[in-house]
Amino acid sequence: xxxxxxxxxxxxxxxxxxxxxxxxxxxxxxxxxxxxxxxxxxxxxxxxxxxxxxxxxxxxxxxxxxxxxxxxxxxxxxxxxxxxxxxxxxxxxxxxxxxxxxxxxxxxxxxxxxxxxxxxxxxxxxxxxxxxxxxxxxx
Amino acid sequence: xxxxxxxxxxxxxxxxxxxxxxxxxxxxxxxxxxxxxxxxxxxxxxxxxxxxxxxxxxxxxxxxxxxxxxxxxxxxxxxxxxxxxxxxxxxxxxxxxxxxxxxxxxxxxxxxxxxxxxxxxxxxxxxxxxxxxxxxxxxxxxxxxxxxxxxxxxxxxxxxxxxxxxxxxxxxxxx
Numbered sequence: 001x002x003x004x005x006x007x008x009x010x011x012x013x014x015x016x017x018x019x020x021x022x023x024x025x026x027x028x029x030x031x032x033x034x035x036x037x038x039x040x041x042x043x044x045x046x047x048x049x050x051x052x053x054x055x056x057x058x059x060x061x062x063x064x065x066x067x068x069x070x071x072x073x074x075x076x077x078x079x080x081x082x083x084x085x086x087x088x089x090x091x092x093x094x095x096x097x098x099x100x101x102x103x104x105x106x107x108x109x110x111x112x113x114x115x116x117x118x119x120x121x122x123x124x125x126x127x128x129x130x131x132x133x134x135x136x137x138x139x
Numbered sequence: 140x141x142x143x144x145x146x147x148x149x150x151x152x153x154x155x156x157x158x159x160x161x162x163x164x165x166x167x168x169x170x171x172x173x174x175x176x177x178x179x180x181x182x183x184x185x186x187x188x189x190x191x192x193x194x195x196x197x198x199x200x201x202x203x204x205x206x207x208x209x210x211x212x213x214x215x216x217x218x219x220x221x222x223x224x225x226x227x228x229x230x231x232x233x234x235x236x237x238x239x240x241x242x243x244x245x246x247x248x249x250x251x252x253x254x255x256x257x258x259x260x261x262x263x264x265x266x267x268x269x270x271x272x273x274x275x276x277x278x279x280x281x282x283x284x285x286x287x288x289x290x291x292x293x294x295x296x297x298x299x300x301x302x303x304x305x306x307x308x309x310x311x312x313x314x
Contacts, residue, residue: 041281046207100312108306110169
């Protein structure tokens with residue numbers, strides 16, 4: 001290993017309020033934020049997501065689809081709806097998307113294992129000035 | 140696609156302000172503790188004599204490629220058992236000092252025993268370098284981890300030959 005990249009098992013897909021969609025391209029490169037030669041940096045396509053208009057965020061693999069609806073806070077696994085927040089919780093502010101991949105680099109001797117350990121996605125919001133966050137982690 | 144990662148290593152006399160190594164070697168594939176302050180000499184030609192210590196290693200992560208943010212860094216010894224008389228000391232730091240074989244008191248964490256990565260040391264990041272004196276928890280452009288500094292310390296009872304192989308894990312979040 002000299003330089004390594006963790007391959008992605010799931011790619012994201014988003015649905016906007018107007019019904020349009022956007023998906024993570026295979027090269028994951030942002031269109032709105034192109035490569036900057038000065039800093040030698042290419043932002044990812046995640047930076048292109050319009051967070052204000054987003055209603056559904058999904059992670060799609062070969063066989064499974066996981067999603068969260070930011071209008072209701074409900075998660076969905078292959079069509080099965082799951083509620084992770086308390087029944088009595090009433091949202092007063094918009095739900096904001098949270099998404100990250102937890103990456104591990106395990107180096108043993110001359111070998112490095114570089115992989116995405118888990119994909120986390122969900123939402124965060126404020127209710128009566130108190131912070132709430134619910135995420136689902138999938139491997 | 141995702142962030143592209145590699146390890147670099149600093150060696151030699153501390154130079155500059157903030158201090159860094161005189162020599163930087165990119166794309167390091169291993170961390171071998173040995174009796175010489177360089178990155179590439181084979182460890183078996185510069186063995187540590189029982190009762191002495193290795194030179195302190197200053198390695199760090201380099202993040203390039205395609206990502207939005209890198210955050211939540213953790214670092215730990217996560218697998219492998221060192222033999223009798225061996226102690227692995229380490230610390231995550233933004234301070235480079237000229238490596239030596241004296242017991243490095245700056246390496247305040249005993250990393251000899253393997254632990255889960257969730258209990259690892261916090262790693263911060265910078266877009267400037269591992270020596271940045273104001274590292275942050277999240278970067279949104281190409282950057283570096285802090286130095287991941289280690290020293291293998293031995294006693295006169297340490298056995299001959301190679302040590303057991305250890306796994307050092309760096310964990311981070313990206314999107």
